[in-house]
Amino acid sequence: MTYAPTREDLTERIRLNHDSLSYRNGELFIEKLAVEDIAAEVSTPFYCYSASTIRNAFTLLADKLKPVHASVCFAVKANSNISILKLLADLGCGMDIVSGGELERALAAGVAPSKIVFSGVGKTRREIRRALEVGIHQLNVESPAELDSIREVARDLGCRAPVVFRVNPDVDAHTHAKISTGKKGDKFGINIELIEELYAKAAACTELDVAGLAVHIGSQLLNLSPYRAAYRRLASLVDQLRSRDLPVRSLDLGGGLGINYNFGVGPDVGEYAAIVKETVGGLHCELTVEPGRWLVGPAGLLVTEVLNLKEAGGTVLVIVDAAMNDLMRPALYNAVHPVLPLQDPGHRSAHPYQIVGPVCESSDVFGTYDALPPLQSGVRIAFGCAGAYGASMASTYNSRDLIAEVLVEADRFRVIRRRQTIQDLLELESATPWQKCRSETNATTAL
Template structure:
């Protein structure tokens, strides 16, 4: 956490004390480091750029406009999985010709909007989707640039709920039928088939599944070319996994070496769509302790953040370091606690029997590595106000998504005439 140092015993984001932000905006809040975002993005450019790899930031990891704008100004394109994300990318300044539209369930309206915008590429995931896109493009009198997303039946060895490259997953076209579908696409009205895409899952920490998938894609590309079909682009999907605790991850240089060995010799354009590895360790969720409750068999630390703010622990049993804002003494005692939120669900739990230094009501704590799939997956369950979001650059910070009011949330509902 290079950009989240303790200075004079207080946790900072770059040069800004977390406590100062908490006093200004209240808790809970998400806080992102511009320097961390920039460093993470630049690592991909520096390592893979020499191979001609183009980087499209995956908005589903964190779609705050300030995050997208920051990365867009650095040169990133956008990988979107809904028309809403496309509109976000466009409004943040990403040009349409730098947008890739992925996702297994694109609607006719979404296809039409993306075609009218003139996006760079559709990653198509089924033959039915391909036929629909052909009809829509033909009706509009335009041509859709298409890659076929291939399901290579490779186990990514990641969490079952974020594995996307096995035969039983809903994503992509099974590799045994890919050549047949690719050939058909080349003859379709309104379709310009440009290449292949593959994405086998999120949070990979072992490079072996990448090797297996890349080898299958390279072999398929060669088969297609032998049949006289064009393969101009290879989309390699998401980036590498990140460390949520002390686990080992993939070295980006090793990933680049794999791309150079297997994909680069094909001579295609190469695309990659990292999200988590750019924004994940660039963010914190900061919360305040409400109460410390001794139970019969365990102690509960109750904080003012909840599963509506950060659902990953409840959804995936995901781990996040929980760190105090005030650095405890090196000899401070440690006690195992359950860290929980105020929501009326037993599943509203961030950590079970986590060793923590002493905390008391009013203390501030931070959930580390919370920049990805945190705020973007949040809700207003229990009519709780979503966490504010803050962006730091050097010694300054600004609120990039204010906390809404209760009236704002409630007034989204409408009372029908017969109840007025």
């Protein structure tokens, strides 16, 4: 059973921990707009983001990190909408990317290439070439083989590739197994015992500008102690490298700061900044952190409409027009998002509801909630804390539309990604003329 707080409880939580959501006379507002009014203009389901919440989150984190002069790069995979990227870039935020597509999104949003960090375990040579051609800040190296690819591409281009080595520190982040990235056996990073020799060999290569080290131990971290353990291992490695006269001028500390998915208090970013200062603040390195979810997660809603109700084995099912293809996290991670009625009369239903989507999968379930007001066909609700890993992970499974995204600022809103309809998708599948492979053509000629 997932607890859905009463309106009074939710109102208090929002008041204490959220700066853009509120209930006014029983109606849900985001900034100065009633969500119901937006839903009257934009067909459900759709994503809705608060600009002020994102700005305030970035400003808070940047201020806390000022004493250690750490820069912030947003993890683009959390929300890759170019309007969101531009909003953050205008505040001075850099970008942490994991694909060539995310590089193009960052550039389209006006991000300076010198503020882009390229992470990710499997960069293609084409992606590496493009990154070096535009002049990004650094490539985070994930393996000796990837280092060879970067070196060869840099040689072809006649440039020096700025690289840092992503260390796997073998630290358990105590998070979901599917988003843990810093334990031995995870696919990410290079075993910490192998770094010293690889670093030394790379530093001797004229095609490589070896700047330092990187680490990222996982996502949705609520307990900050794993950061301390990982950063201490990183600091020890810096001392080890410098003892061999190998320069280390840059440390990429990764991201992973979690959020409370029921509008409660999350990790203390002041405490996080103190851990950074305590562990690596005295190393005189350029420091970078790469939050994603923490910056945008609480800013987003997924707004949906109840289609109908049905009873199944004693459970009341609420079927909504949003589905697992729109918000994958419940199906993928057993995650639970809070439910906020757009119109809350104050009184509660006598029974819990299981909220499900229309996709033809038994995993298309958002959760079972008590303490919700009575629901019926046509009523609209919103899933909260949906600004991260929602739209960016969405698909067109069951040939469903990719839904719209909306940005709210004070008393105005705009659509920042239109709904991608089935007509749009069908156009991508227009058949081209039949072709023969060159090898087949040559074989036919030889006969």
